[in-house]
Amino acid sequence: xxxxxxxxxxxxxxxxxxxxxxxxxxxxxxxxxxxxxxxxxxxxxxxxxxxxxxxxxxxxxxxxxxxxxxxxxxxxxxxxxxxxxxxxxxxxxxxxxxxxxxxxxxxxxxxxxxxxxxxxxxxxxxxxxxxxxxxxxxxxxxxxxxxxxxxxxxxxxxxxxxxxxxxxxxxxxxxxxxxxxxxxxxxxxxxxxxxxxxxxxxxxxxxxxxxxxxxxxxxxxxxxxxxxxxxxxxxxxxxxxxxxxxxxxxxxxxxxxxxxx
Amino acid sequence: xxxxxxxxxxxxxxxxxxxxxxxxxxxxxxxxxxxxxxxxxxxxxxxxxxxxxxxxxxxxxxxxxxxxxxxxxxxxxxxxxxxxxxxxxxxxxxxxxxxxxxxxxxxxxxxxxxxxxxxxxxxxxxxxxxxxxxxxxxxxxxxxxxxxxxxxxxxxxxxxxxxxxxxxxxxxxxxxxxxxxxxxxxxxxxxxxxxxxxxxxxxxxxxxxxxxxxxxxxxxxxxxxxxxxxxxxxxxxxxxxxxxxxxxxxxxxxxxxxxxxxxxxxxxxxxxxxxxxxxxxxxxxxxxxxxxxxxxxxxxxxxxxxxxxxxxxxxxxxxxxxxxxxxxxxxxxxxxxxxxxxxxx
Numbered sequence: 001x002x003x004x005x006x007x008x009x010x011x012x013x014x015x016x017x018x019x020x021x022x023x024x025x026x027x028x029x030x031x032x033x034x035x036x037x038x039x040x041x042x043x044x045x046x047x048x049x050x051x052x053x054x055x056x057x058x059x060x061x062x063x064x065x066x067x068x069x070x071x072x073x074x075x076x077x078x079x080x081x082x083x084x085x086x087x088x089x090x091x092x093x094x095x096x097x098x099x100x101x102x103x104x105x106x107x108x109x110x111x112x113x114x115x116x117x118x119x120x121x122x123x124x125x126x127x128x129x130x131x132x133x134x135x136x137x138x139x140x141x142x143x144x145x146x147x148x149x150x151x152x153x154x155x156x157x158x159x160x161x162x163x164x165x166x167x168x169x170x171x172x173x174x175x176x177x178x179x180x181x182x183x184x185x186x187x188x189x190x191x192x193x194x195x196x197x198x199x200x201x202x203x204x205x206x207x208x209x210x211x212x213x214x215x216x217x218x219x220x221x222x223x224x225x226x227x228x229x230x231x232x233x234x235x236x237x238x239x240x241x242x243x244x245x246x247x248x249x250x251x252x253x254x255x256x257x258x259x260x261x
Numbered sequence: 262x263x264x265x266x267x268x269x270x271x272x273x274x275x276x277x278x279x280x281x282x283x284x285x286x287x288x289x290x291x292x293x294x295x296x297x298x299x300x301x302x303x304x305x306x307x308x309x310x311x312x313x314x315x316x317x318x319x320x321x322x323x324x325x326x327x328x329x330x331x332x333x334x335x336x337x338x339x340x341x342x343x344x345x346x347x348x349x350x351x352x353x354x355x356x357x358x359x360x361x362x363x364x365x366x367x368x369x370x371x372x373x374x375x376x377x378x379x380x381x382x383x384x385x386x387x388x389x390x391x392x393x394x395x396x397x398x399x400x401x402x403x404x405x406x407x408x409x410x411x412x413x414x415x416x417x418x419x420x421x422x423x424x425x426x427x428x429x430x431x432x433x434x435x436x437x438x439x440x441x442x443x444x445x446x447x448x449x450x451x452x453x454x455x456x457x458x459x460x461x462x463x464x465x466x467x468x469x470x471x472x473x474x475x476x477x478x479x480x481x482x483x484x485x486x487x488x489x490x491x492x493x494x495x496x497x498x499x500x501x502x503x504x505x506x507x508x509x510x511x512x513x514x515x516x517x518x519x520x521x522x523x524x525x526x527x528x529x530x531x532x533x534x535x536x537x538x539x540x541x542x543x544x545x546x547x548x549x550x551x552x553x554x555x556x557x558x559x560x561x562x563x564x565x566x567x568x569x570x571x572x573x574x575x576x577x578x579x580x581x582x583x584x585x586x587x588x589x590x591x592x593x594x595x596x597x598x599x600x601x602x603x604x605x606x
Contacts, residue, residue, distance in 0.1 A: 043408055049415035087404055114407040136411030136444050139418060187482045202421050204434065206441050213479045218445035219515040219570060225483055251431035252421055 034060040035080040035150055040070040040096070041112065042088050050083065053139040054146070056201075067091035074100050079107045080154065081146055084129070086113040086120060094123055101128040108149040112137065138207040140198040147197050163196045163258055164245045166237065177240040187212055188233040191226075195246060195256035204253040230254060276321050280314070345369035349378055359462045361389050396460065403451045410444045449569035452508060453556075456576045461502040469497045469531055476510060484518040484527060492531040499600055501581055509577045512570040513538050513596055520594070536598045547589035554585075 037059045041047040044065065051061045062077065064070035067090045074082065082100060086093030097109065111124045114135040121132045130149050133142060151159075151170070159171040167176050173189055175182045184192065194211050195203060208226045209217035217223075234246050247255045284291065298304045345367055352364035363385050366378040417437045421430065455461065470492050480488040499506075517527050517540035525541035554575035557568040574596075578585040584599040 043412065045412045046408070046415060049412075049419065052419070114404040114411070135407045136414045136440075139415060186478065204418070204421065204437055206438055207418075212482050216479055216483060216511050216515055218441065218448075219512065220483060220519060225485060228485070229482075249421075249430065250427045252434040 034058045036077065037061045037146065038064060038070070038073055038077075038079045038082045038107075040064045040083060040088070040093075041085040042066065043085075049139065050142065053143060053201075057143055057198075059146070067096050070096060071099065074107075075103050078104060081108045081110065081150060083110050083112055083142075083146075086111060086124070094120075094127060097124060097127050097129060106153075108153045110142075110145055110149060112142075138204075138210060140194065140201060140203050140207050141211055144194055144197045144211065161193070161196060163199060163256070164243055166192070166196070166242055166245070168193060168196070177237060177242040180240055182236050182240045184233065184236060185229075187229050188236070191229055191233055192237075195254060199256040199258050202249050202253055202255050208253065272325070276318075279321075280317055283317075342371065345371065345374045346377075349374070349381065353381065356385065358388060358392050359459055361392070363389060396458070399451060399454055399458070403447060406447045407444060410440055410447070414440050414444075446569065449573060452573060453569065453576055456505070456573075456580055459580070461505050461580070464500050464502050466498045466500055467503060467506055469499060469536070470494075472506065473510065473529060473531065476507075476514070480514050480518065480527070483515065484521070485523050486518075486521060487526040488514070488518075488529065489526050490529045490531075494531060494533055497531060505577050505580070509574055509598075512574050513598075516570045516574075517594070517596070522592075534600050536600070537595060539593055539595045541592050542594060543592075545592055548587065548594065550587045550589075553587060 037054055039047050039050050039054075039061055041050070041063070042065050047063050047065065051063060054061050062073055062079075064073050067088050070084075070088075082104075084093055084097060084100070088096070093111070093113075097111070100107065100109065108131075109129045110131040110133060111121075111129045112133050112135060113120060113124075124132060130153070131145050133145060159169055161168040161170065165178050167179075168189075169175075170193075173186075175184055175189065175192065190212060191208060194208065205223040205226045206217065208230075209220065209223045212226070212229075230246065230248075234244065237246075238244060243259060245257050245259065247257050249255055295309065298307060298309060348367055352366065356362065356364060363382075366382065369375050369378070414437065417433055417440065421433055421437070425433065473490055473492075477488055477490055514527065514529065517538050520542050521527055521540040522543040528537070528539045530537040530539070554571050556572040575585060578598060582601075584601065586597045586599070588595040588597065
């Protein structure tokens with residue numbers, strides 16, 4: 001995936017912007033200077049799973065398993081994004097959120113919580129969290145949220161995603177294949193973006209369904225509607241001259257395969 | 262009232278009765294004195310009996326007056342004495358466990374009342390602490406359930422990334438879907454428990470037209486058919502908890518989507534005080550209206566869903582005293598919610 005800047009690139013107002021610009025120029029030249037993410041989560045296997053997935057997506061990740069560790073790491077390093085579990089063994093996550101927000105205001109914060117109560121969500125958002133993902137979450141979904149958050153916070157000018165000759169303009173929500181526009185429905189657009197964000201990974205039908213409809217997807221027992229959307233999306237991309245990049249994994253789900261052009 | 266009447270009757274008969282009793286017990290002496298007086302010429306004119314009656318009346322009147330005066334003052338004092346009790350009573354009526362607003366009782370010199378207040382304080386402390394610990398338990402239980410589920414889900418997802426043979430991938434995917442259902446079930450039960458515990462006390466005014474319109478795209482994405490929304494009221498606001506209303510609507514509509522036949526639209530209709538959701542099913546068979554709202558009751562033909570959807574709907578309706586009603590007429594299933602008193606349009 002490449003993020004291609006809009007033309008007048010040097011319009012960044014802040015030094016932070018230049019840093020990110022630099023970062024992306026490097027990324028485009030395949031010199032990896034990834035964004036830094038801190039994973040604050042006491043459950044080691046969850047933390048490891050997240051770490052593995054995000055490292056695969058070229059992020060640089062650190063882990064913290066307690067409030068103390070989280071405070072230490074967040075004060076000594078600068079992170080672009082912090083994933084925060086609200087239930088930690090040695091303190092309340094909301095308090096921690098307050099302190100982190102004060103120490104490093106530039107970091108975007110996503111709350112990961114099993115509590116799932118709206119009060120917590122509202123409280124967290126009030127304290128400055130940017131997003132909220134209830135457990136058990138799907139890693140592909142988390143990855144998409146992290147990307148959306150980083151884009152919102154840092155790359156105001158960068159609204160393009162490109163893969164396999166498919167260009168997506170995130171601002172106008174339009175898609176083109178090799179320059180010729182393709183008209184997609186809202187669902188097809190979000191499926192496409194979701195697959196491209198998680199390129200190379202198998203995305204289960206449930207994960208796609210949850211991405212499209214949130215909690216409501218859980219109430220359905222079959223996910224044929226995902227199949228319908230994928231079918232339409234594939235045929236639209238093909239007829240616009242794109243390659244068949246959406247690979248069907250039998251019985252499981254789908255995968256976006258990036259081919260070297 | 263009865264007591265007052267009895268008092269009056271007692272007072273009325275007290276005078277003749279006492280006179281009679283005195284004269285009865287003193288009859289012998291009285292007769293002797295009368296005889297003695299009548300035999301003494303100088304005292305012949307004295308009507309002792311008359312005097313006796315008069316004196317008794319005066320005495321009685323004074324007694325009665327004193328009695329009323331005392332009653333008057335006691336009555337005035339009694340109000341002052343009972344004041345702490347009434348104060349406690351008022352505060353108890355206002356006590357709400359969900360808000361944990363433990364009242365502070367006024368200090369009183371009266372031993373019994375201060376004991377009562379202490380006992381009540383202790384009781385409320387105990388109530389509040391057990392309420393909080395129960396709430397904490399529910400949250401922790403759900404957390405403890407969800408964490409292993411999240412781990413299993415993550416592991417299966419990781420395994421699915423490997424290039425597995427088709428048959429193994431299908432088995433893993435089935436496991437993955439079951440885990441998703443399990444976590445949804447857990448969340449559903451948690452929601453029901455919280456509604457039963459009345460933990461959704463915060464409310465807001467919600468304009469239903471906009472509220473429903475927000476979800477239509479998601480419903481359409483889920484449904485193979487169209488989802489139509491018709492409203493005959495411009496501005497319809499109800500007071501409810503946003504989460505609960507959202508849950509109510511989602512469960513009701515997704516339930517309709519699930520059992521709907523292809524190519525027949527699902528209708529959501531908003532009327533004066535009424536929300537109606539209809540869908541058309543393939544099979545011509547009504548649901549058992551006595552059982553559909555029970556937990557874990559499912560249609561024999563469709564073993565879909567986790568059996569909690571309509572139970573949650575019913576539970577939320579009960580919580581707000583809304584009336585939910587199921588109708589069936591040739592393939593058409595209709596759920597009607599009547600927001601009678603709670604609504605203001």
